[in-house]
Each structure stands twice: as structure tokens, then as C-alpha cells.
Amino acid sequence: MSMIWLQDIAFLILLIGISIPLGIYIYRVMTGQARFMAPVEKGIYRMLGVQDKNEMSTKKYAVSILIFSGIGFVLLFSTMLLQEVLPLNPEHLKSVRWDLAFNTAASFITNTNWQAYSGESTLSYLTQSIGLTVQNFVSAGVGISVLFALIRGFTSKNKKTIGCFWHDLTRSILYILLPFSFALAIVLVSQGVVQTLLPYKVVTALQNGASQTIPLGPAASQIAIKQLGTNGGGFFGMNSAFPLENPTAISNLLELLSILLIPCALCISFGKAVKDSKQGRAILITMIILFVAALAIVNISEQYGTVFYEGVAASGNMEGKEVINGVGSSAIWGTATTAASNGSVNSMHDSFTPLGGMMMMFLMQLGEIVFGGVGSGLYGMIAFIILTVFIAGLMVGRTPEYLGKKIEPFDMKMVCLIILAPPLLTLLGTAVTVMLPQAASWLSNSGAHGFSEILYAFSSMANNNGSAFSGFTGGTMFTNVFGGIIMLIVRFIPMTAAIFLAGDLSNKKIITASEGTLSTSNTMFVGLLIAVIFIIGALGFLPALALGPIADFFTALK
Amino acid sequence: MKRFLKILRPAVSFLLIFTVLCGIVYTGAVTGIAQLIFPNKANGSIITVTLKDGTEKEIGSKLIAQEFTKPEYLIGRPSGTSNLSPTSKELKKIVEERIKWWHEFDPNNTADIPSDLIYASGSGVDPNISPAAAKYQVMRIAKVRSMDEDTVREIIDKYTTGSFLGVFGEPSVNVLKVNLALDGLL
Structure with a gap:
């Protein structure tokens, strides 16, 4: 157990150490201060027909995102439907059924990467690379763009515009996602992650001479962005538990770091951008406290919460875990991937102990704000900060303000849309599914754990996470269509609300802080923020959790 | 409608440019380098x-x-x-x-x-x-x-x-x- 803590501490030091310079870098490239690829950037703007100094109104920014995502959806959906007639399909895989194609397209344009299929038996190399890989990049870029639009809402005064979406998106991909993914992909190949266009390899096994098929493909390039862009959709069905996707302790560390790296760095960028590093630090500390608390529970539960058998050496829970990861690297990955809305897995979450599984579920149910998705996690957290400021303002009877901007009714309406859409749809999705008579046949586990499988599935889809309790059969027509719609709603309603929030804030004047202004960077505020996050999460989900993992835990005790 | 088309153009162009850049150039470059430097590992460590x-x-x-x-x-x-x-x-x-x-x-x-x-x-x-x-x-x-x-x-x-x-x-x-x-x- 002490080795597990040591690993966790080393990981956190490494993560924070790299995020600080990365955060400053992201701030500089996203605000146009460092434009070392200016010729390429300007060339792209010319092809788009966008001016170098373009500015957009709130509405135009929002509509641009919706249209862009819509076109992305159509292209990805059609690629999957036409797969069997398109090239680069050495395994002659059939076209994808419409409902699965709908679900997958919705899943990847929303940065969820819920997967109701196994990549190696469903998708061609073409679909994976020009379809999914591209959406891995742009959906992450969209999240970063919206975050910077919101940041500009705080930094500009009396302005009717919030920046240009095409500039934000171009910069986020060109300067951040693409170069880092490229470097990571090459290192992953050096560890044994496959990257090839050759067909699957058939070999003859040693003991019995049976033939065994080794699935291949251009995997490393997609896995790099899947980790960095909080996407999480595996090239192979078993995601990063599959040895060809995550072969060594080194590849595991790098993939794990990549899950949290950009969300963590963005907190630093935020502090820089609002010219008050303490604000960014307070957010980062809040996230780390919640992360460490969840990690501690997962660690303890996985190490001590399993069943012991006579004649078996005592150990933590190894069901569904790889030897190279053991309990330690599996627990921290599971916590990180659900804290951030990544959703990749290096072990089977369904086989976690009841309380370990509950913590991962709860991190998603908090709204994917403990790091969260790239960009989307931080704008979700900012919504919680505004809510906290608002509640504090009510208590002392002052007009709430954050970073010099008065928080008024319109802003609070947007904040409510951001905060309430995911939990409502999580509960609605779970409730509707539980009422279906055929739902029981979609589960691997019986009893309370079976209910947990459904609750986990909708917590994941309705928070754009994408991981699963894989005992749940996700590929049914019902889940594909219903889940697909949920993923679209919880991505685009909060996102549009964040853009309108940005527009409204941008239009306000900046008031200077006075003695009566509530500090949003001190210890008390961090405590208040954590309390608000926890109360909202607990109010929404304690009853459901009591029926699932908590009941599961007490049943096991007996 | 005209305003809609004005947004549609950059949206379509952006998707095409980045499909080429992230889908083809990036995947191709990683594949090329992988095959050159780590041929055994890139092909499944056979x-x-x-x-x-x-x-x-x-x-x-x-x-x-x-x-x-x-x-x-x-x-x-x-x-x-x-x-x-x-x-x-x-x-x-x-x-x-x-x-x-x-x-x-x-x-x-x-x-x-x-x-x-x-x-x-x-x-x-x-x-x-x-x-x-x-x-x-x-x-x-x-x-x-x-x-x-x-x-x-x-x-x-x-x-x-x-x-x-x-x-x-x-x-x-x-x-x-x-x-x-x-x-x-x-």
C-alpha cells in the first residue's frame, strides 16, 4: 500500500510540474502572443475566408460551433455508413448499422467517446483515422475555444464580441493538440503500441499450434490524442487495458499523465489570462483536493475491499486488472479518467470493488469539473464558482461579483443550464432504462451491482465521459439512440450557455474590488466551493447511489 | 439564409483542412516514422x-x-x-x-x-x-x-x-x- 501512495505522490508532483510551464504556453498561444507558426495559421485563415483580426458576436460564435459540429457529425456518420465501399479496409469490415453509427458520431463530436462497439471488429482504418482521429482533435479544440471565449468575457469590458471561433480552434489544434500528440504517438510506438496500415497478423501459437489473430492498425496516432484531448475512445475494444494500446509501465505513465495534463494546465492559463494567478491556483487546489479525496477512497477500497480466499496469497483486487498496472496504477487511472471527462480505461471498472466503483461514478456525476474535459471542465468549474459567489452574496446581502464582473439574473440562468443539464439527464436516462422490461437482460451482474451498471452508463454518457461498466450491453438500438441524444444535449446546451455567459459578461464594465468584495482565491472560498460542489452532487445522486454501489457494499459485507 | 451560408463556408473548409491535416498528414507521418524507426513494435511485436x-x-x-x-x-x-x-x-x-x-x-x-x-x-x-x-x-x-x-x-x-x-x-x-x-x- 505504501508503494501505491508513493506512486500517487510522484505522479501528482510530475503532473503539476509539467502543467505550470504548459499552462503558460497555452495562455501565450491562445491569446496570440506566441505565433511561431504564423504563416501556417494565416494560410488556414485565408482558406477559411476569415480575417486575421476577425471578431464574432455571441450568437455567431455559438452558431459557428453548432454548424461546425453538425457538419462533423454528418461526415463521420456517412463515413461509417459507407465504410464497406471506402478504401483502407484490409479486414473487409461491413458498414456500421445506422443506430450504432449515430451513437458513435454523436459520441465523438461531443468529446464523450462512449463506445458501443469494439474498434478491431467494427471500424476500418479509414474510419478510425480520418473519421474518429479528426473528431478527437476538433472536439477537444472546441472545448478549449469555448473556455477562452469565456475568459475573454471576464477580461474585456463593454464589448459586444467574444473573439473568433476559427482563430481559437485553429490555435488550439495547431499549437497545442497536434504537436504534443505527435510527440506522444512516437514515444508510444517505441513502447510497442502498433502503428501500421498492414492487415491483421495471423500467427501459430506455441503450445497447440492453433492460429491466433493479432489485430493491428494506425493506433498510436489516435491513442495519443485520445489521451491528451480527454476523448478516451480506444482504438481497440479493451481500450488502454489492451496491451497493444498500452504495453508497458512507461506507456501507462505517459497515457495517464496525458489524461490530466491539459485540464490541469488550463487552470494555470486561466490565472495568467485574468491577470491574477491566485485565481487559477485556487481552482487548481480545489480540483486537487477533490481528486486526492476520491483517489484515497478508491485506493483503500481496491486494496482492502475485496474477498479473501483460503489458499490464495493476500492482495488487492486483481479482477479486471493487468499485471503491469496492479492495484495502484489501475486505481489512479480509474480516478483520473472519471475526474477528467476522458473515459479511457486501463482496467475494467465493472470489476472494481463497490465503493471504488462508486467514487468513479460520483466524480462523473459532479459534472466533470474535477479537471473535467479539456476546456469544458474548467468552464463547468467556473459555473460552480459563480454559483458559490452567488450563494455567498445572498448570505451577506450583496450583489455577487466574480473577477470584477457583476453576476446578474441572466448569468445565473446560464450557470443553471451548465450545472443542471447533466444531472437531470443522468437521472432521467437511468430511470427510463430501469423501467424497460428488457433492461435486465443487458446486464452481466445481478442485484444492486446490475443497477450500478445502468447508473454508470448514464452518468458516463450524460457527462460526456465515455467510460463504462462494460458488463452493460451498450449496443442495443435503444441505448444507441437514446444515449446518443443525451450526449448531444449535455454537450451543446451547457456549451451554448457558457458562450452566452461569456457574451453577457463581456458586455459589462469591470468594477474594482472593494473591501466588501468576496475574495475568490483564499482558503475560505476554496472550502465554500468544495461544499457547494459536494452538496449539489450529493443532493442529486445520494438516493441513486444508495440503490447501487452502497447497497452493493452492504450486501457484500454480509 | 445568406448569413447561414457565410458561417457554413468556413465550417466546411475547416473540417476539410483538418481532416487532411489530422487524419491524413498526421496519421501518415506517425506511421512513416514508426515503420522506419520501430518496424517490429509498430507491427505488433511479433x-x-x-x-x-x-x-x-x-x-x-x-x-x-x-x-x-x-x-x-x-x-x-x-x-x-x-x-x-x-x-x-x-x-x-x-x-x-x-x-x-x-x-x-x-x-x-x-x-x-x-x-x-x-x-x-x-x-x-x-x-x-x-x-x-x-x-x-x-x-x-x-x-x-x-x-x-x-x-x-x-x-x-x-x-x-x-x-x-x-x-x-x-x-x-x-x-x-x-x-x-x-x-x-x-
Whole structure:
């Protein structure tokens, strides 16, 4: 157990150490201060027909995102439907059924990467690379763009515009996602992650001479962005538990770091951008406290919460875990991937102990704000900060303000849309599914754990996470269509609300802080923020959790 | 409508440009470099062995488990993925069967069975076992093969990888490589 803590501490030091310079870098490239690829950037703007100094109104920014995502959806959906007639399909895989194609397209344009299929038996190399890989990049870029639009809402005064979406998106991909993914992909190949266009390899096994098929493909390039862009959709069905996707302790560390790296760095960028590093630090500390608390529970539960058998050496829970990861690297990955809305897995979450599984579920149910998705996690957290400021303002009877901007009714309406859409749809999705008579046949586990499988599935889809309790059969027509719609709603309603929030804030004047202004960077505020996050999460989900993992835990005790 | 078209143009162009850049150029560049610098790893870490009659044969990937059930081989983790809760009755039944299997398979061994031999992995094809699980099998392998136990141990040590920097991940023994070495093929 002490080795597990040591690993966790080393990981956190490494993560924070790299995020600080990365955060400053992201701030500089996203605000146009460092434009070392200016010729390429300007060339792209010319092809788009966008001016170098373009500015957009709130509405135009929002509509641009919706249209862009819509076109992305159509292209990805059609690629999957036409797969069997398109090239680069050495395994002659059939076209994808419409409902699965709908679900997958919705899943990847929303940065969820819920997967109701196994990549190696469903998708061609073409679909994976020009379809999914591209959406891995742009959906992450969209999240970063919206975050910077919101940041500009705080930094500009009396302005009717919030920046240009095409500039934000171009910069986020060109300067951040693409170069880092490229470097990571090459290192992953050096560890044994496959990257090839050759067909699957058939070999003859040693003991019995049976033939065994080794699935291949251009995997490393997609896995790099899947980790960095909080996407999480595996090239192979078993995601990063599959040895060809995550072969060594080194590849595991790098993939794990990549899950949290950009969300963590963005907190630093935020502090820089609002010219008050303490604000960014307070957010980062809040996230780390919640992360460490969840990690501690997962660690303890996985190490001590399993069943012991006579004649078996005592150990933590190894069901569904790889030897190279053991309990330690599996627990921290599971916590990180659900804290951030990544959703990749290096072990089977369904086989976690009841309380370990509950913590991962709860991190998603908090709204994917403990790091969260790239960009989307931080704008979700900012919504919680505004809510906290608002509640504090009510208590002392002052007009709430954050970073010099008065928080008024319109802003609070947007904040409510951001905060309430995911939990409502999580509960609605779970409730509707539980009422279906055929739902029981979609589960691997019986009893309370079976209910947990459904609750986990909708917590994941309705928070754009994408991981699963894989005992749940996700590929049914019902889940594909219903889940697909949920993923679209919880991505685009909060996102549009964040853009309108940005527009409204941008239009306000900046008031200077006075003695009566509530500090949003001190210890008390961090405590208040954590309390608000926890109360909202607990109010929404304690009853459901009591029926699932908590009941599961007490049943096991007996 | 005109305003809609004004937004549509950059949206379509953006998607096309970045489909080329991230889908084709990026994937292509990574593939090219991978094939050039790490051809074996990029193509699945396939192990090719030379048989006694001199023919070469592709025997497997060092990263994908193969089934071993004979006593002269190092036996890996149970295959497949259960997705069952570790505290469930269903898994309890499966695990108890596996414990029984090990005791019947190797009746002279009274040591505790390392847990990775009775619990399935997440991928279902974990190519590794823990050093403890390898140690548990040394006596049996040596006896069946009439080999020195130290020789078996040496082979296992040779294909054991430590954790990274002594902190990240867990040490592991590659089952296929050990078995190929035991057969004198590696």
C-alpha cells in the first residue's frame, strides 16, 4: 500500500510540474502572443475566408460551433455508413448499422467517446483515422475555444464580441493538440503500441499450434490524442487495458499523465489570462483536493475491499486488472479518467470493488469539473464558482461579483443550464432504462451491482465521459439512440450557455474590488466551493447511489 | 439564409483542412516514422523463431497472451474478461473453480496461489504474470522438464521487467517469452 501512495505522490508532483510551464504556453498561444507558426495559421485563415483580426458576436460564435459540429457529425456518420465501399479496409469490415453509427458520431463530436462497439471488429482504418482521429482533435479544440471565449468575457469590458471561433480552434489544434500528440504517438510506438496500415497478423501459437489473430492498425496516432484531448475512445475494444494500446509501465505513465495534463494546465492559463494567478491556483487546489479525496477512497477500497480466499496469497483486487498496472496504477487511472471527462480505461471498472466503483461514478456525476474535459471542465468549474459567489452574496446581502464582473439574473440562468443539464439527464436516462422490461437482460451482474451498471452508463454518457461498466450491453438500438441524444444535449446546451455567459459578461464594465468584495482565491472560498460542489452532487445522486454501489457494499459485507 | 451560408463556408473548409491535416498528414507521418524507426513494435511485436529443422515461424506477439495448460509451461492468467463484481456470487464460483484446478494440477504445491493466477485481466489477453506467480510455478516446471530449478529461475529473471523508476507500475514476467526460452527457441 505504501508503494501505491508513493506512486500517487510522484505522479501528482510530475503532473503539476509539467502543467505550470504548459499552462503558460497555452495562455501565450491562445491569446496570440506566441505565433511561431504564423504563416501556417494565416494560410488556414485565408482558406477559411476569415480575417486575421476577425471578431464574432455571441450568437455567431455559438452558431459557428453548432454548424461546425453538425457538419462533423454528418461526415463521420456517412463515413461509417459507407465504410464497406471506402478504401483502407484490409479486414473487409461491413458498414456500421445506422443506430450504432449515430451513437458513435454523436459520441465523438461531443468529446464523450462512449463506445458501443469494439474498434478491431467494427471500424476500418479509414474510419478510425480520418473519421474518429479528426473528431478527437476538433472536439477537444472546441472545448478549449469555448473556455477562452469565456475568459475573454471576464477580461474585456463593454464589448459586444467574444473573439473568433476559427482563430481559437485553429490555435488550439495547431499549437497545442497536434504537436504534443505527435510527440506522444512516437514515444508510444517505441513502447510497442502498433502503428501500421498492414492487415491483421495471423500467427501459430506455441503450445497447440492453433492460429491466433493479432489485430493491428494506425493506433498510436489516435491513442495519443485520445489521451491528451480527454476523448478516451480506444482504438481497440479493451481500450488502454489492451496491451497493444498500452504495453508497458512507461506507456501507462505517459497515457495517464496525458489524461490530466491539459485540464490541469488550463487552470494555470486561466490565472495568467485574468491577470491574477491566485485565481487559477485556487481552482487548481480545489480540483486537487477533490481528486486526492476520491483517489484515497478508491485506493483503500481496491486494496482492502475485496474477498479473501483460503489458499490464495493476500492482495488487492486483481479482477479486471493487468499485471503491469496492479492495484495502484489501475486505481489512479480509474480516478483520473472519471475526474477528467476522458473515459479511457486501463482496467475494467465493472470489476472494481463497490465503493471504488462508486467514487468513479460520483466524480462523473459532479459534472466533470474535477479537471473535467479539456476546456469544458474548467468552464463547468467556473459555473460552480459563480454559483458559490452567488450563494455567498445572498448570505451577506450583496450583489455577487466574480473577477470584477457583476453576476446578474441572466448569468445565473446560464450557470443553471451548465450545472443542471447533466444531472437531470443522468437521472432521467437511468430511470427510463430501469423501467424497460428488457433492461435486465443487458446486464452481466445481478442485484444492486446490475443497477450500478445502468447508473454508470448514464452518468458516463450524460457527462460526456465515455467510460463504462462494460458488463452493460451498450449496443442495443435503444441505448444507441437514446444515449446518443443525451450526449448531444449535455454537450451543446451547457456549451451554448457558457458562450452566452461569456457574451453577457463581456458586455459589462469591470468594477474594482472593494473591501466588501468576496475574495475568490483564499482558503475560505476554496472550502465554500468544495461544499457547494459536494452538496449539489450529493443532493442529486445520494438516493441513486444508495440503490447501487452502497447497497452493493452492504450486501457484500454480509 | 445568406448569413447561414457565410458561417457554413468556413465550417466546411475547416473540417476539410483538418481532416487532411489530422487524419491524413498526421496519421501518415506517425506511421512513416514508426515503420522506419520501430518496424517490429509498430507491427505488433511479433516474435519469429527458428525451428529445429531451420524453418522460420511467426509464433505470436510478445504483447498478446497465448493459452498454456501443459505442466511443462509457465501458465498465464485466466483468459477472457468477466466484468463481474469481485464481491459477487458469480465470480466467487469461478474463482473457487480456478483454485481447485490449480490444486489438482499441481498437488504437491502447498504455497498460497498468487492472486493474478485466479483473477482474469481487463484485456483478457494479459501477456504477463507477477514475479510471485512465476515463482509459484518454478518447482513444477523444473520437475516435469527434469531441469535445475535455478535454470528455470534464471530464465524467468531474464524476461522479468521491473516497474518504471521503481515507482510506476508493477514488475511483470512475460509468459510467452519464458516458455519459448524453456523450449530453447529464444
